[in-house]
Amino acid sequence: MITGAVLGASLAIVPADTARADAGDFIAGAIIGGIVGANAKKQRSSTNRTYRKKTYRSTIPSTQQGRSIQASLNYFGFDAGSVDGQLGRKSRNAISQYQAYLGYPVTGQLSAFEQNLLISSYNRAQAGGYAVQQQVAATPDGTRGLLKTYRAEMAGQSPAGVPAPQTTIVAAPQPAPQPVPVPSTTVAAAPLGAAAGLAAAVAPSTGLPNFMGAGTQASLASHCNTVSLITNTNSGFTTLASMSDPNVAINEQFCLARTYAIAKSEELVSQIQGFTPDQIAQQCEGFGPAMKDYVSSLSLKPRDAVVADVSSFILTTGMSPAQLAGTARICMGVGYRTDNMDVAVGSALLLYAMGEGVYGELMGHHLSQGFGPAKRVDMATSWYDAGLAAVDAGAAAVFVPGQPERTELIRAAAQRMTNGGAAGNLPQPQPASSTGLPTFSISE
Structure with a gap:
């Protein structure tokens, strides 16, 4: 149960002034305890002269x-x-x-x-x-x-005409070393994906570094940098006609969706007055522990079971649907920007459970590529189907709306990838956490 103690017993929730988004879809504001409450009170007590001053300021938002x-x-x-x-x-x-x-x-x-x-x-x-x-x-x-x-x-190339710094070491002649027997150790290296990160841990008994089993999550930001580099090298995005590798097409659309989510979040953040983007990001960190188990369950439970669990959690937050949806949109972009998959995927799960089926695409991407939940290509299918079905039913596209064949491209790529895919290794479930959620108010 999310209680008032999570946000601080002394923090009162006070509606903040609102500002309409450029797209006209939302009215954005913020409610984060006493910080925004004090700011809203200050704004309400401002004189007309204060508002006249604001008309002379730049309308361009300032962002980090x-x-x-x-x-x-x-x-x-x-x-x-x-x-x-x-x-x-x-x-x-x-x-x-x-x-x-x-x-x-x-x-x-x-x-x-x-x-x-x-x-x-x-x-x-x-x-x-x-x-x-x-x-x-x-x-x-x-x-x-x-x-x-x-x-x-x-790009893995050597830049022409730019010599790397060189250091010359002069070594005195040394006698030939005698061979020293060393214990033989065989390491069986598991295949690593192109975006897999190295997790450097220290073995407690030997003090030796261990790069094979520490379990650090791969960076989606780094992965998308690589995808963007390949796309630029290949002179553009994959189309239905040019698709030869469905995984390439899925990754391009995955990273585009991530970019759009970040852009939408920053658009909404720019309309919230009373605190900085860094303060908002700190508040959004609370999404991670609260949603961690639900994100992990994506690779363990069927879609309907996950949605049922998340829906039950929503009822405990005490937040209105509009307020929770606004918070999720803001924190989803923050999670992607900060490479926090529990925040990003958890936010997408909240939006999906509240009836916005188009976000099912994101869970499909995360399961098919293994960022956040464990890689489960087989379980990604139902999420892709749900997201595509929402678009087919007339739901407005939230990612890359100007790409007319995007829905069919994802459909074809997901089907081909599923037919040739295999389930990944499953992690052990993590213990539940009772960290609270930040609160941002966005209403229709």
Whole structure:
């Protein structure tokens, strides 16, 4: 049972001012205990002069992602102006210059891959120290040249004309070592997928690192970076006519859905006043422990049984359907952005259980690829069918609405993948947790 103690016994729930989303679908606000309650009270007591002041402020939302983009552009010599998180005309011009430099279509709008390359390259350059200075000095393009260097390395290529820093070690002659017998150890390495991460753990008895059984989840963000790189290399997304590998098509659509979920979340977050995106992300972390068991059960129980469990949980939250749906949309994008699959998949489960069948697609993706719940291609089928059936019945598309053949592409790819797929290994169920949920209010 989610109780008032979870959010703090002294925190009162007070409706916040609302702002209509650009798409006109929702009225977004926020209710997070005393933080937003105090802010709402302050807004209600503001004078008309305060509101007149607001009309002179920029209407462009300021986001943490915007600040990261601007800082990255400025570092590589594409002048985005002050780092205020507002992607205005100057930032768009800088994005266009960045796209032109790397040979991408000049749109002024970053694709998911272009954004990931830009920000990850900036973070890598910042952490690289003296080695990065050597690389910059070795290329005629200066810091910009790092972008092409890092992109080539992501593609497994050696960048032309950019020598790697070298260190020469002069060793004095040494006598030939005598052979020393060592104990023989045989390690049977299980096959790892392209997106599987290494889980470095220390064996308690030997102190030796163990990379084979620590169980750290693979990163969906890293996986989607790889998918985007392959898609760009192959000159575009898979279509029904060009599909040769159904798994490639599914992964492209999976990562597109993730991108759309993040974008929708950021759109709603920008309309919430009274706290920062980082504060919202911290609140959304509460979704993870509360939904962890339901996410794990996806690979253990039939779809109807999972939905029944989640529906029972919804009744214990004490939140209205509109409020819970708004919270889920916000936290789903936060979960994808922070690579927290319990938050992301748990939010999608809540939306599905409340009647939004199109989100069944996401559970199908997660089960077919093994991000969050254990990989179960066989159990992904019913979730794909449910999501596609909702679209067939007239439900509005929430992911990539401008792609006309998307439904049939996923249908064909899922059927082909299921026919040739196999169930993955099942994890042990995790113990239940009673962490509470954050509360964001979004109503029709």
